[in-house]
Amino acid sequence: MKSYRKLLVLAAGLMAALAATGQTATSTADDAAASKAPVGEFQQRNARYTLRGSDTFDVNFEMTPEYNQALVSVQPDGFVTLRGIGEVKVAGQTVPEATQTIAQAYSKILNHPLISITLRDFQKPFFVADGQLGHPGRYELRGDVTLTEAIAMAGGFTEASKHSTVILYRRINDQWMKGQLIDVKKMELAHDLHEDPLLQPGDMVFVPKNAFSKYKAFLPTTNAGVSAYQKTY
Numbered sequence: 001m002k003s004y005r006k007l008l009v010l011a012a013g014l015m016a017a018l019a020a021t022g023q024t025a026t027s028t029a030d031d032a033a034a035s036k037a038p039v040g041e042f043q044q045r046n047a048r049y050t051l052r053g054s055d056t057f058d059v060n061f062e063m064t065p066e067y068n069q070a071l072v073s074v075q076p077d078g079f080v081t082l083r084g085i086g087e088v089k090v091a092g093q094t095v096p097e098a099t100q101t102i103a104q105a106y107s108k109i110l111n112h113p114l115i116s117i118t119l120r121d122f123q124k125p126f127f128v129a130d131g132q133l134g135h136p137g138r139y140e141l142r143g144d145v146t147l148t149e150a151i152a153m154a155g156g157f158t159e160a161s162k163h164s165t166v167i168l169y170r171r172i173n174d175q176w177m178k179g180q181l182i183d184v185k186k187m188e189l190a191h192d193l194h195e196d197p198l199l200q201p202g203d204m205v206f207v208p209k210n211a212f213s214k215y216k217a218f219l220p221t222t223n224a225g226v227s228a229y230q231k232t233y
Contacts, residue, residue, distance in 0.1 A: 049094065049122065054076075059116075071120060089101075125201035127139055146196040161210060166207050
């Protein structure tokens with residue numbers, strides 16, 4: 001019995017310590033799911049747009065205009081159909097990379113083809129803001145937008161936000177996204193935003209709940225206390 005009581009005391013002490021530091025078993029598990037790589041790894045300016053399904057572009061040949069093609073459409077599988085050579089995969093490539101790919105494909109029938117690509121219709125850059133924000137949703141990404149600016153665009157933090165554990169998710173390929181923990185609270189308290197990462201198209205900003213908001217649902221309110229008193233009276 002004494003051993004059992006000691007275990008209860010230790011468990012209560014541990015829960016109190018976790019609550020005091022703003023950590024819970026749930027938040028610890030959430031935090032572990034994200035990478036703790038340096039913020040600098042996400043500091044990539046002027047990221048080039050990559051082609052994707054439903055994008056359209058024009059292909060122009062400087063020396064052989066008879067091969068010019070307008071409104072070439074990227075199919076859902078990432079391929080385009082080109083005159084004289086058939087299908088070529090360009091999805092996931094930047095415009096310079098796709099230009100080189102198409103030029104290489106045409107080199108089988110043309111001698112040193114000079115090609116240029118002009119985008120006509122493409123997916124507008126965007127980011128997604130989710131979690132404990134004033135207005136979570138999908139936002140158009142225009143110009144350079146940092147993480148803290150994205151949070152402001154999405155209505156800012158709420159009283160339930162955990163400022164110290166904002167997660168920035170970034171796609172690294174077609175199947176995986178990488179998550180990075182960012183302590184926005186620390187940056188703001190230090191008045192130092194030089195490590196405030198720039199967002200890239202397709203990024204997702206997630207703000208989890210703080211420890212107090214998780215416990216708040218189980219705490220009695222003043223109104224509830226008055227109501228209970230009136231009923232017993």
